[in-house]
Amino acid sequence: MAKVKGAIVVDTERCKGCELCVISCPTHVIAMSKKVNSKGYHYAYMENPDACNGCTNCAVVCPDGVITVYRMKVEEKTEV
């Protein structure tokens, strides 16, 4: 059975810490870092990467377009 796996890459220097991606992720992948970028913003990162399915919601809502989304199909082998 094919399973869909996703991942996001956040351009942390351009992230403004608005958190709109956090509330838009259906699988609760994203959290805000404790650290700040050079502008002083806490930036978004994948806190829970295994849950990402690459749905693009976070990137579509991100005002500044700083999220790139990746998605691939993974064939699951049934153990014998």
Place this chain on the structure above:
Amino acid sequence: MAELDIKDIVKEENIVYKKTSVLTDNVMHYCPGCGHSTTHRIIAEVIEEMGIQDKTIGIAPVGCSVFMYDYIDVDTQEAAHGRAPALATAIKRLLPDRYVFTYQGDGDLAAIGTAETIHACNRGENITMIFINNGIYGMTGGQMAPTSLEGMRTSTTPYGRDPGLMGHPIKMTELVAQLPGTYYVTRQAVHTPNLVRKTKKAIRKAFEYQKLNRGVSFVEVVSNCNSGWKMPPVQAVKWLDENMLPFYPLGDIKVPEM
């Protein structure tokens, strides 16, 4: 199955979303979470998808989006406050094969530029107007706009907008829909992923309709001004849902008869 490493997923061939190149690499000066940024981004995406970057001319307003030309990589002309539809009229009449759009805030389109808005819509100029309604003058420090809601606190209505004294909020989009020169009139928003997708489709339609020469296509975007409203972005989009949308309901107001 062995767990997949993020490195195996993050590869060029697996990209399903990345920033469009029609948006420049300049960092947008907008406040965190501002709907101006989102709307710029999806206009740029539509221009890329339609392949019309060298055929599009934007008109930037006065207001927070005054620097639109630094972000959307198309030929752009800056208009005096409120005069974008007049400038768009001239440009479209001189260069009728171009896609011409104005981008205007509510102070720009619905206060100082009301005359230009109404008359361009009444003349049926073959342009697209994108109207960012955040219910406030964002750029100048959060003063009341004609679109500010009843009871809304702004820097010039610290006790809330009193319609008896300051008039009622104006629904420009319903108003221009009454005019014979508008062809497509819709109200959208950009604060959730699905609303962004819908607004992008509406902007695409608005640009496509220019090919038909049938008049103004008008897209209002109900937006947030976190700084003017004095709320963090997540709270502002909730406030927008609960307060702006009941008064400014989303959806098409005038659709072409097929």
